[in-house]
Amino acid sequence: MASAYYEFYRGSSIGMALTDSLDELITSGSITPQLAMKVLQQFDKSLADTMVKMVKTKTTLRGHLHTYRLCDDVWTFIVKHPSFKMESNEVVSAQRIKIIACKNGDAIEPGKK
Amino acid sequence: MSNKIVPAIYRAVIDDVILNIKNEFEEFGVSEDVLAELQHKWEKKVIESHVAEFESAPPPPTQQYAPATHHVHMIQQAHPHYSAHNPYAPMPAQNGQAPQVKAEPVDSRYILGGPQGVASHYALPPLPGPTLNGARPAAVHPGGHQSVLSFPPGPPPVQQQPQAPAQSSATAAPRAYNAPAPPANPAQPAAVPRIPQTDGPSDSSDDSPSPPQSYAPRSSHPSLPQPSTSQNSVVDSEAINSDLDDSDTEGEDDADEGTAGDTDIVFCTYDKVARVKNKWKCILKDGMIHINGKDYLFARCTGEFEW
Numbered sequence: 001m002a003s004a005y006y007e008f009y010r011g012s013s014i015g016m017a018l019t020d021s022l023d024e025l026i027t028s029g030s031i032t033p034q035l036a037m038k039v040l041q042q043f044d045k046s047l048a049d050t051m052v053k054m055v056k057t058k059t060t061l062r063g064h065l066h067t068y069r070l071c072d073d074v075w076t077f078i079v080k081h082p083s084f085k086m087e088s089n090e091v092v093s094a095q096r097i098k099i100i101a102c103k104n105g106d107a108i109e110p111g112k113k
Numbered sequence: 114m115s116n117k118i119v120p121a122i123y124r125a126v127i128d129d130v131i132l133n134i135k136n137e138f139e140e141f142g143v144s145e146d147v148l149a150e151l152q153h154k155w156e157k158k159v160i161e162s163h164v165a166e167f168e169s170a171p172p173p174p175t176q177q178y179a180p181a182t183h184h185v186h187m188i189q190q191a192h193p194h195y196s197a198h199n200p201y202a203p204m205p206a207q208n209g210q211a212p213q214v215k216a217e218p219v220d221s222r223y224i225l226g227g228p229q230g231v232a233s234h235y236a237l238p239p240l241p242g243p244t245l246n247g248a249r250p251a252a253v254h255p256g257g258h259q260s261v262l263s264f265p266p267g268p269p270p271v272q273q274q275p276q277a278p279a280q281s282s283a284t285a286a287p288r289a290y291n292a293p294a295p296p297a298n299p300a301q302p303a304a305v306p307r308i309p310q311t312d313g314p315s316d317s318s319d320d321s322p323s324p325p326q327s328y329a330p331r332s333s334h335p336s337l338p339q340p341s342t343s344q345n346s347v348v349d350s351e352a353i354n355s356d357l358d359d360s361d362t363e364g365e366d367d368a369d370e371g372t373a374g375d376t377d378i379v380f381c382t383y384d385k386v387a388r389v390k391n392k393w394k395c396i397l398k399d400g401m402i403h404i405n406g407k408d409y410l411f412a413r414c415t416g417e418f419e420w
Contacts, residue, residue: 001290001305002395005210006382008380009380009401011378012380012401012403012408013159013164013401013403013408014123014126014159014164014401014408016128017155017156017158017169018130018155018158018161019160020158021151021154021155021158022151022232024154024280025147025150025151025154026198028114030150031141031143031147031271032141034136034141035137035141035143038137038141038194039130039134039137039151040220042130042133042134042137043126043130045133046126046129046130046133047126049129050122050129051399051410051412052128052399052412054121054122054125055115055118055122055399055410055411055412056137057115057118057409057410057411057412057413058225058398058411058413058414059409059411059413059414059415060127060414060415061114061397061414061415061416061418062414062417062418063418064418064419064420065420066262066327067420068393068420070386073384075383077395078414078417079416079418082377082404084316084414085408086115086409087115087117091184092402092404092405092407092409093407094377095377095402096377096378096381097378097402097404098376098377098378098379099378099379099381099397100310100378100379100380100381101379101381101382101383101386101395101397101415102381102382102383103294103382103383104382104383104384104398104399107172108416
């Protein structure tokens with residue numbers, strides 16, 4: 001069941017922080033890699049559920065699409081000069097940003113439940 | 114702004130993971146201390162990443178932060194034990210004065226024996242080890258500081274020792290002691306003959322002192338036989354890990370993204386991606402944006418790009 005949750009959020013900053021912490025504990029012999037995997041699977045689940053439950057923010061993004069790619073139901077966009085417009089009219093922009101988007105919704109809901 | 118909600122969300126995620134993984138830790142026979150340590154490390158790294166203003170955020174979830182601070186206290190409480198070893202260093206010094214008058218060491222033991230009567234007996238065996246004597250005037254305090262600094266971040270020593278890499282890290286502190294050791298070695302022969310004398314009177318209390326006794330051998334063993342091997346292994350592992358990891362990731366990033374200097378990235382899911390000529394529209398969901406060193410979250414994001 002846990003495998004129904006995406007693992008790619010592990011690449012986020014909070015996910016990397018967890019992964020690094022687990023690595024340290026494995027290296028020091030405090031936990032086994034198997035247990036670390038369990039923790040990461042729990043993270044996948046906790047993060048997805050928490051995001052759905054607690055995050056309500058809406059945002060818009062504009063920019064120049066430099067690269068697009070669809071492979072195995074995963075979209076990858078590289079956007080030049082992206083400009084995120086947050087709800088409070090705050091605008092965040094950068095030189096370029098990479099967007100990794102896995103398929104949402106109906107495709108994964110059945111597997112999840 | 115969606116950056117302000119980040120601390121609360123991350124807080125909730127961490128708590129949820131820790132709460133739900135507790136059973137797994139029990140099934141794996143891993144103590145809750147390790148789980149607490151994991152939480153502590155995780156929180157520390159998240160805060161250090163500065164992806165959001167966590168300092169202002171903690172107040173609301175103060176209750177949840179409480180456990181973390183407890184862990185800190187736990188660790189800090191552990192330090193006194195280590196620092197307790199340092200007090201032993203001065204003790205040998207007193208014994209070092211003993212050669213002049215045999216009666217003195219006995220007195221010093223009893224005085225010190227108040228709080229740690231049992232351990233004081235075994236402070237003598239470590240005498241040769243605590244070669245600190247020689248370097249004590251100059252090095253003991255620095256050594257003590259080093260040990261304090263080196264241990265807090267690391268897990269409890271007992272947990273470290275099981276594994277080789279851990280030993281290397283654990284020996285990092287002992288190394289400080291090793292350095293001063295050589296000069297003090299000559300002091301050992303003088304101290305050794307004294308040990309039997311102290312052993313005699315302390316025979317009656319041999320049973321209880323065993324725990325502290327275990328401390329001395331542990332500290333001495335890893336430090337004495339392993340300094341060379343452990344250091345080598347450390348060097349090797351570091352070299353391998355750092356070189357390979359860096360080169361691999363850097364190569365991939367460069368090849369993949371071309372001008373991948375910053376890793377501004379969005380993790381999200383998509384509901385719909387549509388294109389009309391060169392106009393792209395997509396509806397993204399449940400996203401984590403990492404941009405300009407900050408994290409933002411969104412439940413829904415409409416993207417409009419032109420290719």
